[in-house]
Amino acid sequence: MATLTLERLWAFYGLAPVLRGINLTISTGEIVTVLGRNGSGRSTLAKAIMGLVRTEGALTWAGISLANRQPFEVAQAGIGFVPETRDVFPDLTVEQNLQLGLPRHAIARGAHLAWGIADVFSLFPQLEKRLKTPAGVLSGGEQQMLSLARSTLGQPQLLIVDEPTEGLAPQLVMQVAQFLTAIKSQGVGVLLMEQKLQMALAISDRVSVMGGGTIVFDGTVEAFQRDPTLRSQWLEC
Numbered sequence: 001m002a003t004l005t006l007e008r009l010w011a012f013y014g015l016a017p018v019l020r021g022i023n024l025t026i027s028t029g030e031i032v033t034v035l036g037r038n039g040s041g042r043s044t045l046a047k048a049i050m051g052l053v054r055t056e057g058a059l060t061w062a063g064i065s066l067a068n069r070q071p072f073e074v075a076q077a078g079i080g081f082v083p084e085t086r087d088v089f090p091d092l093t094v095e096q097n098l099q100l101g102l103p104r105h106a107i108a109r110g111a112h113l114a115w116g117i118a119d120v121f122s123l124f125p126q127l128e129k130r131l132k133t134p135a136g137v138l139s140g141g142e143q144q145m146l147s148l149a150r151s152t153l154g155q156p157q158l159l160i161v162d163e164p165t166e167g168l169a170p171q172l173v174m175q176v177a178q179f180l181t182a183i184k185s186q187g188v189g190v191l192l193m194e195q196k197l198q199m200a201l202a203i204s205d206r207v208s209v210m211g212g213g214t215i216v217f218d219g220t221v222e223a224f225q226r227d228p229t230l231r232s233q234w235l236e237c
Helices: 042-049 071-076 094-101 104-108 117-123 125-129 140-153 170-185 197-203 221-225 228-235
Strands: 003-013 016-027 031-035 054-061 079-082 158-162 189-193 206-211 214-220
Touching (some): 003 042, 016 189, 016 214, 031 042, 042 189, 071 079, 197 221
Parallel strands (some): 031 206
Antiparallel strands (some): 003 054
8 A cells, every 4th residue: 555645735826825734634435535625725636646736844645755746757657637627638549548548668568458449338338439529629527538448447445536526517527437436446546626516525535634835634524514603614605
């Protein structure tokens, strides 16, 4: 089991601090959801882990420091990222986008892949029907499926997912939840940034709540549900 550990982690845009001393852990095989209002720092937290913003403090993965590493180094260490913007390659087909997610070094040496293209088709059958379609003409929901699938094909041990259900219809929200639960069952850890409280609580092992760039609550789903002031103070507008 590998663990991502953040200790007193600060993150900055220029000289302005956005994260202010974050302490957080997540291990493989569990889903931890980070909740919070817009502007609380959730997306910055994802970017800080991936090396996309400057940080100070400790950031370790499986005992190895990833503080201020380049994004490709973080990915090579086994951490995948699905950004809020999805970032599919619009001029490439669905098939070509998926092929870019596959680890070439593993394929070249004939290694067994925990997640192959057939596996993601079993959870997102719509993608198989759209294989030859340019990603840029997909619906928002289909692009989200493609981004999730492509990231998973990279065989991550930990997947950071930022707002995957934003703007999606309820049926697609359910598919995303099923997908995240499925990869957890295969031992992948999921750090989920999410606003849909019902879905997040249904699939998560633990919950962290952010406010003002700090963690104001970190505990089990049951402990979160027993504290009615958390929602009113830190989540509701």
